Amino acid sequence: MVLSVQFGLDDVPFVQLGEHTLRLDLEELDEEYQERSRKELRETPEVVENAIERLKTLLKGEETLNVPIDDIPFLTKFLRPCKFYPDSAFRLIKRYYKFKYKHPELSNNLMPITIKHVLESDVTAFIPVRLDNGCRMMVIDIGKWNVKEVSVNDLFRTIMLILEVGMIEPKTQVAGVHVLLDMHGLTLTHIFQFTPSFAKTALEFIQECVAIRLKGIHVINQPFIFKMLWAIFKPFIGEKLRKRIFFHGYDLKSFYAHISKESLPTAYYGTLDIPELPGTLLADMLLKYDKEFEYCNTIGYTNEYVKEKAVAVE
Structure with missing residues (x-):
């Protein structure tokens, strides 16, 4: 079966993955x-x-x-x-x-079309079904990150956009989000993309700004050199977030203590028989919401905000 983006009777785009359907849950809460x-x-x-x-x-x-x-x-x-x-x-x-x-x-022009190449690289993924506790799960697969094709800024822009997608789903607003960081394939080339300044900025957004219930960040398959990456981010991690970060290494039993393997596709260390969602299809589905994302880019502080701050400094 060839996977493709389809439209339901409600005109909402979706991808049929065997018996499961990936779509944005925009309905009111049941x-x-x-x-x-x-x-x-x-x-x-x-x-x-x-x-x-x-x-x-x-x-x-x-x-x-x-x-x-x-x-x-x-x-x-x-x-x-x-x-x-x-x-x-x-x-x-x-x-x-x-x-x-x-x-x-x-943040400027944060739309699916501007990060389409990142989605298509499969370095980020959106698990197509909810976990058994109703949470969404985002995956970041470092081993698939080609730094020559995807900049660290574009990688984080993609993470921001996926989190924004979660923000608009009523069910996700209630249940929250888990993040799976698969560090298999991490190299020094990857680590060298990160600076303390970038780490501080990224963690400011995750800890202080994003309107989402972050339930857990699960780090798996981390090699020895991961310690170098952790040393860059660790100084900027607050106590609340620190309690939600779990280091599982190569111990999947530790991971399963938090996330049921029955609610995960086989492509992501689970037992759920569901076809893997290609990043190209996720990109195609999100592109159907271009007008909505374009509108989101018009919301925010105006230039008068800068003038007001300048007057306050004077």
């Missing part, structure tokens, strides 16, 4: 996830209504920030990871868009 969000995130009608009104008021006061204040799904994707505390969500939104403003080399 009863199971509603109950889960109520228990874990305080999501009740009254809490949500009050949080949205408070967040709208706070955003109206941030005059140099261009955001769709009346877009409830937009507000909700920041409120859920903050357990519907509006002041926390407001601070998260400001950090998120200030990061984007400060780092145009990572």
Whole structure:
């Protein structure tokens, strides 16, 4: 069977992988996830209504920030990871868009077409089914990274875009994300792409800015030289993230203690019989959302923000 991007009756693109379907879950929460969000995130009608009104008021006061204040799904994707505390969500939104403003080399024109070559290289992957706890899982396969074809900035831009995809899925907002870092094939050439400055910037985004519930980062198959890479990133890792990083080495039993092998495809150390998703298809599917990503690039701080900061310094 030739895999391809198809469209359902709801006009949502998907890829059929045997008995499984990869598509973005953009629907409202079903009863199971509603109950889960109520228990874990305080999501009740009254809490949500009050949080949205408070967040709208706070955003109206941030005059140099261009955001769709009346877009409830937009507000909700920041409120859920903050357990519907509006002041926390407001601070998260400001950090998120200030990061984007400060780092145009990572954030400008962040669309599938601009990182298509990275997706096609398969160095990053999106496991096509949810884990048994409902989480999404992103894979970074270092051994497939050709540094001559994919810059470290473009690699991180791709990670940012995949995380943004997770941010817009209501189920992922509730369940969260796991990341699998497969270090098999790590070389000094890879390590030399990273600088302390880059590590600090990347970890600022992951720890302070991204609106997602990061459940765990699982490092597997790391060779001895991984210690050099860890030494670059370690000084910038806070206590909260440190507790979510698990080093499994070549011990898959350690990995399975966190992630059930029954919920992983065979291509990613599991037992689930599902065809591997080529990066070319993931790119093709995300390209169908070009207009949505183009709109996302219009949101953020305006040039007036810089003028305002300059006046404050004077």
